[in-house]
Amino acid sequence: MIITTDEQLDKLKAIGRICAMAREAMATAMRPGMTTLELDEIGAKFLAGYGAVSAPVLTYDFPGATCISVNEEIAHGIPGNRVLAAGDLVNIDVSAELDGVFADCGASYILGKADKRLENLCRDGKKAMWAGINAVKAGGALADIGTAIGKVAKKGGYTLIRNLASHGVGASLHDEPGEIPTWPDRSERRKIQNGLVFTIEPFLSMGGQMAEQMYDDDEWTLTAEPLAPTVQYEHTVVATPRGAVVVTLAG
Template sequence: MTVGTDDELEALREIGAIVARTLRLMAVSLEPGMTTRELDAIGAAELACHGARPAPALAYGFPGATCISVAPAIAHGVPGERRLRPGDLVNIDVSAEKGGFFADTGASYALPPVRPADRALIAAAHAATTAGVMAVRAGAPLRAIGAAVEAEARRRRVGLVRNLASHGTGRALHEDPEAIPTWHEPRERRRIGSGMVFTIEPFVSTGARHAEEAGDGWTLALPAPHRAAQVEHTVVATANGAIVLTLPR
């Protein structure tokens, strides 16, 4: 989507704030012993409270309101009867629609006692996403985002998963521009258009470069013993940089 009016931007800000609030509520609700289905129900209730519809179920028939992935799973995890345990590394992905507008956000969290390696991985994910956001500017090459992310990942000595990319959003959960690399890809020739709406969502890892299907048709996981963390925001590109939509109001 390309934002053309102030009303469109305000609608995107609204759904962006809703998914951000939902993610934050789910994060503070994390505790050992709860099931991922119970955590998902918290997210579903919060979205419904604000008149938003879960995007994965709406767009793809996903069997849950949110994606909850417990390491070694890193993405598209299906909520179920798995109980969270101390030390688990959990990725929560919240995307939703309201009034025909979509936003997408997510982050990884570790339950105490937190492994030092997981703490470093989560910090690297935040830093990598921030680097990607700072590279956004209308007219700049899309590859500048991946180059900035990879530079930060190298600085922190973590790897990047290279078969999970960012994507356009706004009027649909996934739309053009598709498959935006969050790693340095010199063959990428597209440019960032003014008003373009898309996600920035690098997965930093302990070294693995590819996620694999886990066998349920949805969940993606890393081969043992690797782990990954992610932070995701939806942004709008402007001449002055990125407007981050997925921040709580």
């Protein structure tokens, strides 16, 4: 999606804020002993209260209103009977549609106290996302995003999952210009168009290189290969000559 009018931007900001608030409501309500389905129901109810429709359900008939990935799972986790426990690493990814416009956001959380390394991973995952966001500028190179994220990863001794990328969003959940690398990629030659709407969502890992399906009876849930703790932080942004406008903020 390319933003060309104030009306388009207002609609994008509206659904972006709803997605962010739903994610925060879920994170605030998360407790040990709760199932991921119970957590998903909180997000589903929140979205419905604002007239928004789950984008994964609308687009892919996904079996849940949101994606909830726990510990070894890194993306597209299906809400179900898995019981959350203290110390779990939980990723909540919320995307939705309202008035024909889509937005997408995600974040990883530690339920209670956890290993210091996991706390550092979450801290640095946020840094990686914001490094990518700060590299956005209309007319600049899309490759600058992955380069900036790669510097954060290298400094912290982390790896980046290289087959889960940022993507265009707005008119659909996965929109033009398609996938955008969140890792250093010398083959990426495209420029950032003014008004382009897309996500910034690096997957920072303590050793994982790729995402792959692990469960024979589940075509959705992805884990890191090799298995390693992995976090994802995601915002939807609009490119302008002065930088990125982040639309998935709860405040």
